[in-house]
Amino acid sequence: MRVIIAEDQNMLRGALSALLGMEDDIEVIGQAENGEQALQMIVELSPDICIMDIEMPKLTGLDVAERLKEQGHSCRVVILTTFARVGYFQRAIKYGVQGYLLKDSPVHELAAALRSIFKGGRVISPALSISLWEAENPLTEREQEVLKLVAAGLSVNEIARKLFLTGGTVRNYVSEILQKLEAKNRIDAISIAEKNGWLQ
Template sequence: MTTIFLAEDQKLLNTALATLLGLEDDLEVIGTATNGETALASIITKNPDVAILDIEMPDLSGLDVAQQIHLLKLPIKVIILTTFANAEYFAQAVAAKVNGYLLKDNPTDQLVKAIHEVLDGKTIFSPELVSTIISAEQNPLTKRELDVLREIKTGKSSKEIAKAVFLSEGTVRNYISSILSKTGTSSRIEALNVAEKNKWI
């Protein structure tokens, strides 16, 4: 039996989704929460197989909860379930190493399928979400971040970039951290590759 924890701040949707998932023979909803702080505490205590998280919740967002699950190295699969086809949210979710990112308007059977697939080690993103976000028109990087990325392309160090764009070295480091988060990467070169592939620079 696969155990599920559900965090969704809209109580009616929370109850309805818990009921629908509970109808599946091999799924058991062992807890629900309507805010992020309660969700994180309960997830740590209950240790479900899969945590399904809404993004916008009181106290802690679903992305904050996902990040904590990742940092604590909990053996829990995380699926973000949201109404937001938002590039920055998506990048943060990828950075938090979530296992799935689905839109709420997807049918319930698609969520059930995603639960089984993430347990098999797959990463599941809604195709319509990816096609909406990973495009030149939906570039998540700010103008300043793009300026920094162009300097990275020339091989400059943080100190050299700071001089080139008239910023402090600390500010440049902050921009680089933001770039890595938004692109879901862990190095400057990877971030540059993502930006070039999507024609952001």
């Protein structure tokens, strides 16, 4: 199988490439240091699988997965991450990602997962709690939008103008957000949402 590795940490990318390259049935045909480069390589080289980190410059791994799904590209996507965040996981499933594995997984496990995915399977790291499947983002799209603007430092009145709402409506949204996230204040709410990947 032909594989591309997209990872912004040079040492990890090189080590992964060398270790996977030792497998008889895996050929690493490209390495990308950011999401934009990964997308370009996938289009040009048509690999069977692309292994991607989530948090990369220019485009995240999830951004790339979303674009590949939109384009109907046949390349299978495997997310390799240190983040067991509910929001990230849900987006990965939504964008048709076939693998979601943790970076501390042994290479032989990664190779076995790639073989399974190559045959059409889907592999989720056993270390990821079942709660990732069950937990859902409690915020509506509008509430996420409001919280993003709060995180960007906008005042209630500025948010109201930007979203064509009244100040009272924005305050109601903020109150609802705090209640849903069981947050002490706005900063706490932003922290909780970001930690769970709910502000993407």
